[in-house]
Amino acid sequence: xxxxxxxxxxxxxxxxxxxxxxxxxxxxxxxxxxxxxxxxxxxxxxxxxxxxxxxxxxxxxxxxxxxxxxxxxxxxxxxxxxxxxxxxxxxxxxxx
Numbered sequence: 001x002x003x004x005x006x007x008x009x010x011x012x013x014x015x016x017x018x019x020x021x022x023x024x025x026x027x028x029x030x031x032x033x034x035x036x037x038x039x040x041x042x043x044x045x046x047x048x049x050x051x052x053x054x055x056x057x058x059x060x061x062x063x064x065x066x067x068x069x070x071x072x073x074x075x076x077x078x079x080x081x082x083x084x085x086x087x088x089x090x091x092x093x094x095x096x
Contacts, residue, residue, distance in 0.1 A: 026063035028072070028083060035062050035079045047079050 013024075036046055047057040059065040060075075067075075074081045 020064070022063075028067065029061050029063035029065075031083055032075060032079075035081050035083075039079065046078075050074065 002039045009091075036043070043057050043061065044054055051056065060067060060071075072083050
């Protein structure tokens with residue numbers, strides 16, 4: 001595979017946290033995009049549902065926008081599906 005020296009240098013400066021954030025942002029955007037496809041909704045339809053502009057929804061779906069918890073919850077409610085699933089830890093004290 002052909003590599004680009006400048007891109008390699010940039011990648012080398014990315015911290016593990018930045019890399020994880022980018023991966024998670026893209027995964028969240030892909031989840032939303034998949035749900036829109038599954039529900040036969042366009043970005044325009046989704047923007048209307050959310051009370052947002054198509055431009056803002058486009059930013060969300062680019063995977064570069066830092067969505068807040070509040071926005072993620074609103075999206076989940078609007079689409080009727082979880083966007084992000086967080087495993088819950090059983091209360092170990094209750095089991096003791």
